[in-house]
Amino acid sequence: MSDDRSRIFAAIREALQPLQSAGKASPYPDYEVGQLTSLPRLGAEESWQAFARNLAAVNGHAYEKIEECAAFLQEHGVTEGYCDPELIDRLREGLGSAFTLHPEFDRASLERYSFGITKASGIIVESGTIILKDRGTSNRLGALAPWVHVAVLTEEAPIFSTMSEALAELGDDPNVIWVTGPSKTADVEGILIEGVHGPGQQLCLHLS
Amino acid sequence: MKHQEIDTFSEVLAADVKEAVRAGSASGVSKRREILAADFPDANAIRELAGQIKQHTLEHLDTYLEQAEQKMRANGIQVHFAWDGNSAKEQILEIIQQRKARTICKSKSMASEEIELNDFLTEKGYDMVETDLGEFILQLDEDHPSHVVKPIIHKNRRQIAKTFEKHGLGEYNDEPEVITQRARKHLRQKYLQGEVTMTGGNFISAESGRMVIVTNEGNSRFGLAGAKCHIALIGIEKLVPTDRDLGVMLNLLGRSATGQQLTVYTEFISGPRSESQPEGPEEMHVILFNNNRTEVLASDCREILRCIRCGACMNVCPVYRQSSGHAYRSVYPGPLGAVLSPLLAGKAGYPELADLPKASSLCGACQEVCPVNIPIPDLLLRLRNKAKTEHADKAAIGTPDMTLWSELATHPKVWRTAMKSANLLNGLPYDMMPIAPLRAWTRQRTLPKWQGGKFRNWMKEHQKERNHER
Ligand code: SF4
Numbered sequence: 001m002s003d004d005r006s007r008i009f010a011a012i013r014e015a016l017q018p019l020q021s022a023g024k025a026s027p028y029p030d031y032e033v034g035q036l037t038s039l040p041r042l043g044a045e046e047s048w049q050a051f052a053r054n055l056a057a058v059n060g061h062a063y064e065k066i067e068e069c070a071a072f073l074q075e076h077g078v079t080e081g082y083c084d085p086e087l088i089d090r091l092r093e094g095l096g097s098a099f100t101l102h103p104e105f106d107r108a109s110l111e112r113y114s115f116g117i118t119k120a121s122g123i124i125v126e127s128g129t130i131i132l133k134d135r136g137t138s139n140r141l142g143a144l145a146p147w148v149h150v151a152v153l154t155e156e157a158p159i160f161s162t163m164s165e166a167l168a169e170l171g172d173d174p175n176v177i178w179v180t181g182p183s184k185t186a187d188v189e190g191i192l193i194e195g196v197h198g199p200g201q202q203l204c205l206h207l208s
Numbered sequence: 209m210k211h212q213e214i215d216t217f218s219e220v221l222a223a224d225v226k227e228a229v230r231a232g233s234a235s236g237v238s239k240r241r242e243i244l245a246a247d248f249p250d251a252n253a254i255r256e257l258a259g260q261i262k263q264h265t266l267e268h269l270d271t272y273l274e275q276a277e278q279k280m281r282a283n284g285i286q287v288h289f290a291w292d293g294n295s296a297k298e299q300i301l302e303i304i305q306q307r308k309a310r311t312i313c314k315s316k317s318m319a320s321e322e323i324e325l326n327d328f329l330t331e332k333g334y335d336m337v338e339t340d341l342g343e344f345i346l347q348l349d350e351d352h353p354s355h356v357v358k359p360i361i362h363k364n365r366r367q368i369a370k371t372f373e374k375h376g377l378g379e380y381n382d383e384p385e386v387i388t389q390r391a392r393k394h395l396r397q398k399y400l401q402g403e404v405t406m407t408g409g410n411f412i413s414a415e416s417g418r419m420v421i422v423t424n425e426g427n428s429r430f431g432l433a434g435a436k437c438h439i440a441l442i443g444i445e446k447l448v449p450t451d452r453d454l455g456v457m458l459n460l461l462g463r464s465a466t467g468q469q470l471t472v473y474t475e476f477i478s479g480p481r482s483e484s485q486p487e488g489p490e491e492m493h494v495i496l497f498n499n500n501r502t503e504v505l506a507s508d509c510r511e512i513l514r515c516i517r518c519g520a521c522m523n524v525c526p527v528y529r530q531s532s533g534h535a536y537r538s539v540y541p542g543p544l545g546a547v548l549s550p551l552l553a554g555k556a557g558y559p560e561l562a563d564l565p566k567a568s569s570l571c572g573a574c575q576e577v578c579p580v581n582i583p584i585p586d587l588l589l590r591l592r593n594k595a596k597t598e599h600a601d602k603a604a605i606g607t608p609d610m611t612l613w614s615e616l617a618t619h620p621k622v623w624r625t626a627m628k629s630a631n632l633l634n635g636l637p638y639d640m641m642p643i644a645p646l647r648a649w650t651r652q653r654t655l656p657k658w659q660g661g662k663f664r665n666w667m668k669e670h671q672k673e674r675n676h677e678r
Contacts, residue, residue: 105487
């Protein structure tokens with residue numbers, strides 16, 4: 001309500017007037033983003049290796065070969081899932097004939113999809129984070145509802161060393177989500193359980 | 209002597225609840241400390257920086273709020289302002305009616321607890337669904353959160369299993385894994401039915417108009433994938449100036465709250481879904497709400513508005529651990545609540561909560577862990593002073609009468625005599641102490657032997673010696 005708006009602004013100005021007119025309002029601090037980076041996490045390895053280590057630390061898995069990814073899926077008994085149509089041709093051969101890939105996500109049969117494969121719009125090394133942008137993710141539900149999510153990092157997707165770098169490149173996508181490991185909770189007696197609403201297994205496959 | 213309400217609550221609190229709260233909060237303390245020490249050579253400097261950024265933002269809130277509003281509108285968000293809880297509720301209702309929604313999936317939001325949104329919409333006949341596992345359980349139990357991050361810290365798995373059984377969510381089973389899977393199955397159907405999804409918001413960057421929501425479970429994301437309309441209810445203090453500042457806050461929030469480097473899902477939202485995206489909201493509303501925050505801003509306790517709701521101060525607080533969150537009789541418990549709740553209650557509600565600032569030993573642990581370095585002990589003292597000057601009766605309960613003391617302390621001669629003659633108290637049984645507050649104090653404590661006058665004698669001798677030396 002426009003009424004509420006003007007009331008709120010008037011009240012804020014009134015509250016701050018004594019501070020601001022006395023020139024006592026706190027200044028914006030000067031700082032470097034370097035201090036926000038965890039150097040031990042960044043490590044000294046190649047960036048993909050460091051990313052894989054950090055993803056593993058939050059119980060995720062990083063793969064460089066489609067076959068390894070396929071083996072993981074089979075081991076976990078997940079063979080039918082959703083796949084971003086733009087990725088199907090590249091993945092079909094490596095995955096082999098054991099998998100059924102649906103290029104459409106049908107809300108009505110949510111439980112049919114035991115995995116979802118969508119593109120990653122980038123990764124962050126320092127935190128083992130997978131970046132999903134709305135324009136790069138073919139279907140929000142496809143990347144979230146199935147038990148296993150495979151985020152595919154293609155050649156053109158950026159690899160950011162630090163969170164600060166990734167923040168500076170959020171761009172104009174209306175929705176950017178950083179995914180750091182599988183969905184989890186510790187609400188019941190502090191016990192860690194994975195796979196609450198989102199995936200119980202989070203994978204990242206690097207195509208190169 | 210009468211006791212403060214919080215003491216009484218703590219005395220009768222069930223032993224298993226006490227133990228659950230103690231264990232839950234203690235584990236949070238060690239995880240936080242370990243991760244900060246492992247990751248940063250000087251975590252304190254980051255905490256102080258975060259505090260400065262938030263303080264600066266608050267003290268220029270008029271500018272930043274206007275900037276954020278303009279940015280959000282330019283990004284395609286419908287921005288609303290709500291002076292108080294009623295206004296917020298009416299505006300939310302209006303949007304829901306326009307969307308012809310029946311089911312509303314809600315992500316954990318302390319702001320909505322503050323205005324009791326669930327009760328309001330449920331009474332109007334809507335199917336309000338809490339989707340955070342803890343909040344979902346609370347909703348089934350018609351209970352309230354007792355911690356800002358771990359809402360069911362006061363419950364154990366057996367209670368939860370019984371609740372699920374009672375509500376037809378399967379036979380009794382108290383395995384956390386089973387409980388979680390049952391909730392997963394039940395709630396995903398709701399996400400798909402929910403036409404509207406409601407969230408809070410952790411931060412808004414004024415520079416870009418981006419809001420940030422963090423969850424570990426992915427519930428807000430599922431809401432934002434299932435529904436066609438998103439309503440975010442956010443307090444006007446949740447701003448930071450730039451996207452870069454979000455990095456400072458996010459680096460501290462996960463670590464302070466749950467000992468994680470980053471919360472699993474950190475979502476940056478600057479508008480409805482993109483044109484290429486088949487799922488997610490086509491309409492987005494942000495309701496910026498006040499609910500007495502401007503009064504806090506005008507007070508000498510405005511620092512409390514820096515709070516990023518991490519819960520670290522309650523984890524570390526000896527009073528919280530002994531008494532649990534519900535003892536604070538308000539939405540925000542612990543040291544945070546002891547400051548914020550009486551202030552947010554406004555003029556009418558204040559006297560009822562005026563005792564909360566006394567629920568602290570002023571040990572200072574809360575400030576040491578606070579990611580935005582809020583001087584909570586100082587604020588508690590300021591509020592105790594406010595209670596005194598405004599004659600808030602609740603705050604005075606259990607406070608010993610200090611008239612005798614102030615008489616003594618302002619009359620040197622009387623003081624001297626009293627000090628010496630009080631030596632007679634030695635040997636007197638405690639329950640025969642002639643001074644009521646002393647009697648009460650010694651109920652659970654022992655007094656050292658009275659040595660009145662000794663210091664004065666020593667001082668006299670000492671001065672003599674020194675004069676002699678010169
Ligand atoms: S007052 Fe500080 S420590 Fe307590 S919840 Fe708020 S930010 Fe966290």
